[in-house]
Amino acid sequence: MHCLIVDDDPLICDLLEHFCSKVDFVSNVTVTNSGFESINLISENQFDVILLDYNLPDITGKEILQTLSPDTSVIMITANRNFAPESYDYEQIVDFLVKPIDFARFFKAMQKVKKGNELSNSTSDQIFVKDGNKLVKVNLREVKYIKSAANYAELVFEDKKLLTLMTLTELAEKLPEYFQRLQRSYIVNVNHIDSITSGDVQVGPEEISISDRFEKELLNKIKLLK
Template identity: 45%
Template structure:
């Protein structure tokens, strides 16, 4: 099924950019736009959409007001210029992701993919940009720099994000997290993903990161050591 999109943003250039991004994705049938909250609500009342891209700051009302009174209960991707607002936005179950201005196509595509594939666990780790993510810890989101994550450990339906000074436990399968991580994170075991930048020492059987020893399984051993050899070159 192709997605019908509506973007509500008071900046015509943002609306045009979102429409341009949408035109590049096969998953999207079309994208309409509105520049005020009232205009957006009127469009929502007249036509059915599959995803709403919503600016938080509008000239006549806030994006939060639209979330409260809109007629369609559809997935929402928030658009904001305030990075720290992102975690607060997820008080609403309908919000599946957020985009921080200036918008970039690769990040936009990931957000649309979350809607298109209906990933119910995707909100456990939210990407801000190439360096920052928000990890859901209980009923709050914790802002984390990817470089501060040493490794990830699977604990049944949870993932433990192990940092230097703390561990964040989030309800999401490890396989779902793996697809969201930057390229310097690699699976080395069915229960472990490591940050290659944090590897201090390795043998054929295990990796040392700080005081922790992480096993390397046979399934992932060849790819892991090929990557290490390339880094040495």
């Protein structure tokens, strides 16, 4: 899983990052001390779980929760032991951790997220996307890559292309784990990658550049999917 830690306390961030390093199903960790930066990171990346401090100085955890899609998995970090009733107001909250945080309780929360994600990933490889005034069924395993085109996303197959009125970020939330973002404008089906070189991915005749941010994530995903 790819984890995002959002907390203004560097010591808490270090502790949570250390805990993540002890969990074998966590492959990548991104850390930020800024609530505003977390919103940008979330818009540009696919995170399997967000460890979110409820009391941030620049923007509250509550305000960040309101920007997230309902299927985002969030573990709240709070100093308030009476937070439990309030946590039921948000679909995204899987669990909450009360400071000071110990590893056993952290691991239990992460297992909840893992179990929920596994159930989500077991869904069909077929989705419906909007094409003009109709909904078209798409077999995602046949999609080679997806390219951003302003407010549209272009799905590229072996012998055709499909333009749908969805942003790349919106579509990414519906994709199975065998899809990986390469940069702001491209998501690739890793099963259709022919070769990977430093900074580039070859999918058929298409050579797609990959940002440093996603290269390690792609390599880890390929290992996991073997």
